[in-house]
Amino acid sequence: MRRETRVNLIFLAVFLAISLPGAVILVRKKLQPGAPRMDQPDVIVTRLPYMTPLPQPPGVKWIVPDQMRAWLEEVIRERTGKAGMLSAAPPGPQWEPVISQDHLIQVMAASKESASTRLSLLIWTGQIDASIARYAVTIDGAPARVIGVHEIPVPENVRRELVRLDYVRPPTRVIWLDAESAQSSNDPTSANVTLSYTGPPAPLHTSLEFGVK
Numbered sequence: 025m026r027r028e029t030r031v032n033l034i035f036l037a038v039f040l041a042i043s044l045p046g047a048v049i050l051v052r053k054k055l056q057p058g059a060p061r062m063d064q065p066d067v068i069v070t071r072l073p074y075m076t077p078l079p080q081p082p083g084v085k086w087i088v089p090d091q092m093r094a095w096l097e098e099v100i101r102e103r104t105g106k107a108g109m110l111s112a113a114p115p116g117p118q119w120e121p122v123i124s125q126d127h128l129i130q131v132m133a134a135s136k137e138s139a140s141t142r143l144s145l146l147i148w149t150g151q152i153d154a155s156i157a158r159y160a161v162t163i164d165g166a167p168a169r170v171i172g173v174h175e176i177p178v179p180e181n182v183r184r185e186l187v188r189l190d191y192v193r194p195p196t197r198v199i200w201l202d203a204e205s206a207q208s209s210n211d212p213t214s215a216n217v218t219l220s221y222t223g224p225p226a227p228l229h230t231s232l233e234f235g236v237k
Contacts, residue, residue, distance in 0.1 A: 070083065070084065070085060071084060071085040071086070071087050071189070072084050072085075072086060072087070072189065072190055072191060073086075073087060073088075073089050073092065073186050073189050073191050073194075074086040074087065074088060074121050074123060074127070075121075075123065075127050075130070075148040075191075076127065076190075076191045077126075077127055077128075077148075078126060078127055087189070088119065088120075088121070089182075089185050089186060089189055090185075091181055091182050091185045092182050092185060092186065093119070095178075095179055095182050096109060096132075096146075097109065099132075099176060099200070100132055100133060100144075103132075103144065103174075103200060103202075104132075104133050104144060106133065109121075109132050109133070110122050110131050110132060110133055110134055112234065122232075122234045123232070124230050124231065124232035125232065126230055127148060128147065128148055128149065128228075128230045129145050129146070129147050129148070129217075129219055129230055129232060130145065130146045130148065131143060131144070131145060131217065131232070131234060132144045132145065132146050132200075134215065137204075139206065140204050140205055140206055141163055141164075141204070141205045141215065142171075142202065142203070142204045142205075143161075143163060143168075143202070143203050143204075143215070143217060144200065144201070144202050145161075145200070145201045145202075145203070145217070145219065146198055146199070146200055146201075147198060147199035147200075147201060147219075148195065148198055149195055149198070149199070150178075150195035150196050150197040150198065151195075151225060152199060152221055152223075152224075152225075152228065153223075153224060154173045154174060154175045154199060155173070156170055156172065156173045158221055158222045158223070159173060159201060159219065159220070159221055160219070160220045161201070161203040161217065161218065161219050161220075162205075162216075162217070162218045163203065163205035163215050163216070163217055164205070164215055164216050165216065166205050166206070167205075168203040168204060168205040169203065169204050169205075169206075170201065170202070170203050171202040171203060171204055172200075172201070172202045173199060173200070173201050173202075174199070174200045174201075175197050175198075175199060175200075176197060176198050176199070176200050177196065177197050178194065178195055178196055178197060178198060182194075183196070201219075214234065214235040215233070215234065216231070216232075216233040217231060217232055217233075217234075218230070218231040219231070
């Protein structure tokens with residue numbers, strides 16, 4: 025085999041290895057019901073599921089997918105024995121997630137015990153480990169005890185719904201974390217929370233300050 029031919033074959037193999045994953049994602053997206061034909065331009069994205077990672081185009085409206093919300097309601101019943109996720113909206117039919125600005129952690133539940141404050145967090149990434157020793161949490165500046173860390177698989181129907189709504193690669197699993205602070209808060213639905221993770225694959229640090237109306 026001539027040297028030029030061998031070089032061309034290597035280039036072709038590298039090109040296919042790089043381009044094929046993107047091509048597969050594009051074809052799968054175009055094959056979804058309601059998707060535009062291959063010869064039509066992509067629809068401009070104007071809304072996305074609220075946990076879609078940043079950055080995103082300006083003017084995007086964050087939405088709560090129906091199947092995903094139903095699944096999360098089931099998760100919180102299983103994990104806490106209570107119905108209803110913590111909402112940033114006033115009591116009523118509307119529900120808004122209590123989520124950090126980087127869309128990484130969501131407060132699912134908050135409760136005040138006799139001498140402590142307990143929070144349940146959902147971490148919207150499947151790329152971190154569930155080892156409890158890798159996490160540190162503070163609540164209102166006070167170190168909190170991480171009670172438990174659990175992996176929760178994301179159902180396939182929920183992942184399909186997120187893909188239909190232009191979240192291209194939703195996680196296959198998420199992390200549920202329970203933390204308790206010995207410092208009792210006067211209002212368990214209002215707190216400043218920070219979360220740190222040592223890795224792998226890389227350290228993570230995020231925070232949010234929330235006050236439920």
